[in-house]
Amino acid sequence: xxxxxxxxxxxxxxxxxxxxxxxxxxxxxxxxxxxxxxxxxxxxxxxxxxxxxxxxxxxxxxxxxxxxxxxxxxxxxxxxxxxxxxxxxxxxxxxxxxxxxxxxxxxxxxxxxxxxxxxxxxxxxxxxxxxxxxxxxxxxxxxxxxxxxxxxxxxxxxxxxxxxxxxxxxxxxxxxxxxxxxxxxxxxxxxxxxxxxxxxxxxxxxxxxxxxxxxxxxxxxxxxxxxxxxxxxxxxxxxxxxxx
Numbered sequence: 001x002x003x004x005x006x007x008x009x010x011x012x013x014x015x016x017x018x019x020x021x022x023x024x025x026x027x028x029x030x031x032x033x034x035x036x037x038x039x040x041x042x043x044x045x046x047x048x049x050x051x052x053x054x055x056x057x058x059x060x061x062x063x064x065x066x067x068x069x070x071x072x073x074x075x076x077x078x079x080x081x082x083x084x085x086x087x088x089x090x091x092x093x094x095x096x097x098x099x100x101x102x103x104x105x106x107x108x109x110x111x112x113x114x115x116x117x118x119x120x121x122x123x124x125x126x127x128x129x130x131x132x133x134x135x136x137x138x139x140x141x142x143x144x145x146x147x148x149x150x151x152x153x154x155x156x157x158x159x160x161x162x163x164x165x166x167x168x169x170x171x172x173x174x175x176x177x178x179x180x181x182x183x184x185x186x187x188x189x190x191x192x193x194x195x196x197x198x199x200x201x202x203x204x205x206x207x208x209x210x211x212x213x214x215x216x217x218x219x220x221x222x223x224x225x226x227x228x229x230x231x232x233x234x235x236x237x238x239x240x241x242x243x244x
Contacts, residue, residue, distance in 0.1 A: 009042075009044075010037075010041050010042065010043040010044070011043065011044045011045075011046065011073075012037055012043050012044070012045050012046070013045075013046045013047075013049035013051070013057075014045075014046075014047050014048070014049065015048070015049060015050065015051065016047065016048070017047050017048045018030070018047045018048075021047065025173075051078060051081070051113050051116065051117070052109060052112035052113050052115075052116055053112070053116060054116045054117065054119070054120050055116065055119070072120060072122070073120050073121055073122065073125055074121075074122060074125050074126070075121075075125060075126045075127070075128060076117040076120060076121060076125070076126075076127050076128070077127075077128040077129075078113065078117075078128070078129050078130075079129075079130040079131075079162075079172075080130060080131055080132070080172060080184075080187075081106075081109060081110065081113060081129065081131070082102075082106060082109075083102055083105050083106050083109050103136055103139050103140060106140050107140055107141070107145055110129075110140065110142060110145035110146070110149065111145045111148055111149035112149060113149065114127065114145060114146045114149030114150040114154060114192075115149040115150055115151070117150075118149075118150040118151075118153045118154055118194060121194040122194070123194055123195070123196040124193060124194060124196050125193070125194045126157070126191055126192060126193050126194070127146075127154060127191070127192045127194075128189055128190070128191055129142060129146075129189070129190050130162045130184075130187055130188070130189040130190075131187060131188065131190070132182075132184065132186050132187050133186045133187065133188055134186045142190055143156060143190070146190075146192055150192075152195075153194055153195055154192035154193065154194055154195070155192060155193050155194075155195055156190070156191075156192050157191040157192060157193050158190075158191060159188040159189060159190045159191065160188065160189050160191070161187075161188060161189075162184055162187035162188055162189050164184060172184050
């Protein structure tokens with residue numbers, strides 16, 4: 001497991017509550033995993049978090065970014081997002097994640113996630129989403145959901161092969177149940193970066209405002225100097241403005 005320095009801050013979230021995690025994966029296993037995250041990675045762990053509505057959860061420390069207290073992360077990562085399929089009658093034969101009937105609801109899931117994640121990124125921060133590329137997952141059109149969900153704030157950087165060797169101990173599991181894995185040989189990690197244009201524009205606007213204010217102060221001082229030259233005295237109102 002990768003150890004981080006004291007300067008790093010890692011936050012891990014699960015959609016399942018702790019009780020649901022224990023039921024799906026086993027309490028002893030979850031105790032070991034969470035303890036390792038907290039002790040070795042100095043990681044904050046939160047359960048029952050909706051990735052499509054991150055504003056509703058106090059995800060650790062927050063910092064200012066363009067006046068938004070929620071813009072605090074350098075990266076937001078989600079591997080294999082998927083809506084839990086509805087339970088089917090016995091004998092239906094359909095229970096695998098990502099069936100065609102769930103395509104639309106998973107598109108909505110992704111759009112909402114990208115919109116929420118973008119609000120929690122610093123300018124230049126990244127969103128990483130790993131997912132399978134075979135049908136029906138290819139029909140989710142992840143790139144389109146990112147564009148629409150984040151309203152163009154996230155710029156697509158490209159994709160890299162999802163290599164499980166880079167994640168020692170990681171295992172892909174079915175949603176909610178924790179039972180049964182699925183192949184990831186066709187998976188790709190998609191990467192987006194939050195545009196720095198808004199940050200630059202905000203900085204430029206602030207600088208322009210300061211320049212304008214400085215010019216106004218210089219103009220007022222010139223007028224006061226002219227008034228002093230003409231009257232050989234500086235009235236109370238001028239002194240009051242000078243103090244201001």
